[in-house]
Amino acid sequence: MDERDRRILALLQQDSAMPIAEIARQVGLSSTPCWQRIRNLEASGVIRARVALLDEEKVGVGVTAFVSVRTGRHAADWLAKFTEAVRGIDEIVEVYRMSGETDYLLKIVVPSIAAYDAVYQRLIKKIDFADVTSGFALEQIKRTTALPLNYA
Structure with a gap:
C-alpha cells in the first residue's frame, strides 16, 4: 500500500459514494x-464493505447501552451458543471478547430503556x-468509523 492508496482510503472513509473521477482528481490519477x-483494495480485503451510516435518533434507536458480560463457563460449546444468540438479536450491533474482568462487551441500540x-x-x-452490568451513554463525545491510516 502506498501513499495514493492511503489517500484513496481516507477519501472513501469520508464519503464512500464520492465519484471515482473526484477521487482520482484529488489523488492525482486518471479515473481508470x-x-x-479501489478494486485491488476491495479484492485484498482492505475495503470490507461500503455502507451508509444512519442517524440513530432518526431511525428510532437513540439509546445506546454498553453491556459487560462475565461468563461462568469458558468452553467452546458456550461460546458457540453465545455467538448464535448475539448474532440473532439485531439491537446488538457490536460484540467484543475482552481481556480483564469483563469477558464480553456488547453495544446495544434501542429506542428506550x-x-x-x-x-x-x-x-x-x-x-x-455469571454477571451482566449495563451502562447507558449519556452523551456521544467522539464517534468515527474512519480508521487511522498512518499504520497502513
Whole structure:
C-alpha cells in the first residue's frame, strides 16, 4: 500500500459514494487507474464493505447501552451458543471478547430503556451468564468509523 492508496482510503472513509473521477482528481490519477486501485483494495480485503451510516435518533434507536458480560463457563460449546444468540438479536450491533474482568462487551441500540430490558430478557433466555452490568451513554463525545491510516 502506498501513499495514493492511503489517500484513496481516507477519501472513501469520508464519503464512500464520492465519484471515482473526484477521487482520482484529488489523488492525482486518471479515473481508470484510480478505479483499479479501489478494486485491488476491495479484492485484498482492505475495503470490507461500503455502507451508509444512519442517524440513530432518526431511525428510532437513540439509546445506546454498553453491556459487560462475565461468563461462568469458558468452553467452546458456550461460546458457540453465545455467538448464535448475539448474532440473532439485531439491537446488538457490536460484540467484543475482552481481556480483564469483563469477558464480553456488547453495544446495544434501542429506542428506550424498556426496549433495552426486552432485549436483555431475550438474551438471558438464550444463554447463562455469571454477571451482566449495563451502562447507558449519556452523551456521544467522539464517534468515527474512519480508521487511522498512518499504520497502513
